[in-house]
Structure formats: structure tokens, C-alpha cells
Amino acid sequence: MAIVEDDYVPTETVTAGELRAALDSLSSERMGMTADGFIAALEEGQLDPYDPTVAHLAILARLIT
């Protein structure tokens, strides 16, 4: 029987740059704003945090900020 201790697979990592690029792409596509614009609008209370698209993108934003 195989021993689990030896089946090491490197953990995938994501960088802040990759997250920001993903947020940039999604916020442009869905909200017509850049990642920085989305983060600023979210922090200033200009977006409805209960809107499902905003709530979804806010998860990405919290991984960056």
C-alpha cells in the first residue's frame, strides 16, 4: 500500500499580480472598471456589496488588499 507521506505535490501559488490581472479582467468585463477602480469604489461604499457580481469580485479584492 502506498504511503501518503511520500506523495508530495507542490502547492499551487498565486501572486498578487496574477490576482490583480484576474480582477482587472473580470471587473472590466462585468462592471466596466479596472481592478483599482473596483477596489476604490468598493472601499468608498459606491458599490452594492450584496450584488452577486460585486460580492464575487470582492472576494478577489480581499485577497489583494
Next chain:
Amino acid sequence: MIRRLRISRFSPGSLRSDAQAERTAREFGDLVGRAVNATVSPAPIRFIRNEREYFDGFIAHVDGKIPARLPLTNGRYMFVYHRLGLRRPERYLTTLEYGYWYQANADPASWIFRYEYQREPKLPYRYARCHVHVNAAPATYAGVTEFSKLHLPAGDRVTVESFLRHLIEEHDVPPISPKWEKILDETEAAFRKIQNRRARDPADSN
């Protein structure tokens, strides 16, 4: 290769190094993946580490390296997301936030209900940290706030297993494994064991 899940090992306590934390987070990801893959979706669940100066990461189905919704066996979708970090001087692995969404299709706007938890919400925050939003509007509701925006309290913590059971039992999502109930009992017991141990410490009761 035979991959055997070591549920009994997932009671990590203090994690002195980031490597230990990473390994434990991956094991937690395996636990969530086993629960999801035995029940409502064969889509893989992964732990992705967020490269920062401190330990940070998330467990989810991913598109690229980004949390993404996943298809269910009934043709609908869900979004399952756990963000993990280390807290307290003892460096316990902790869920900082989670979200369990059930939605009609791949579009987030098709959400039906969503459970959410935030351990450290941005203050001021006057809602239940663990709550559920329901995309509905009862005819008898006369409040000012849209019903779907209410943070309906959902106890201390909703486990992913209880969410998965609900999908199978009440939304008729066909289970993948005939042993799904036993598997959910096992993975949920592993989580409860950790939660109960921490609840004894008032400094980390949430």
C-alpha cells in the same frame, strides 16, 4: 498511486512553520474535496497559496488560479470558497471567510441562496458574521431593506457538509457516491473535532 485521506491527522494545533501550515491547508482542502466529490460534483477542489509576506490561501474549485463556480450533478452550479490564515500567537490554521452559494447557472446573478462567514469583517459591522442570504421576497415581508440583502443569522458556523446534505436532500441533487452520507459524517466529524477544541478557548471561539 493510492491516495488515502488521513482524516485523523487533521487536528493540527499550533503550526510553527509556513510549510506545516501549507501541508495542513492542503489536507483541509483534501477534506473539502472528498466531501464535494462524493456528493454533488466531480470537479476538483484545490488549495491555492496566496504569495504574501504572511501565510494566506484559499480552498476552492479554480479556473486558472482564481476561485470559480463548479457544475453540479443536477445541471446547476455552486460556489464553495474557504480562505485560510494563521491566527493567535500559537498560529492556528483558521477559516477567515467562507462562501457557499447555490445558483441556477454559471452566472453569479442566478444565485438562489448563499451562506457567508467573515471572521474579521471590516468595521463597523452590525450583522451576524455567519449568515445566509436568500434570493427571494416573501409577500408578507414589509421591511425597508430588500429581503435578499438581509443577513439572516445562521449560527456559529455552517459546515460545507451540511450545505452538501441540504443540496442532496432538498434540492434533489443526485449524489455521486452511494456512501455519501458516511463520507460526509466522517469529514464533518473531523471538522467538529477541531472546532470543539478551539471553542474551549474563549480567545478563539469564533
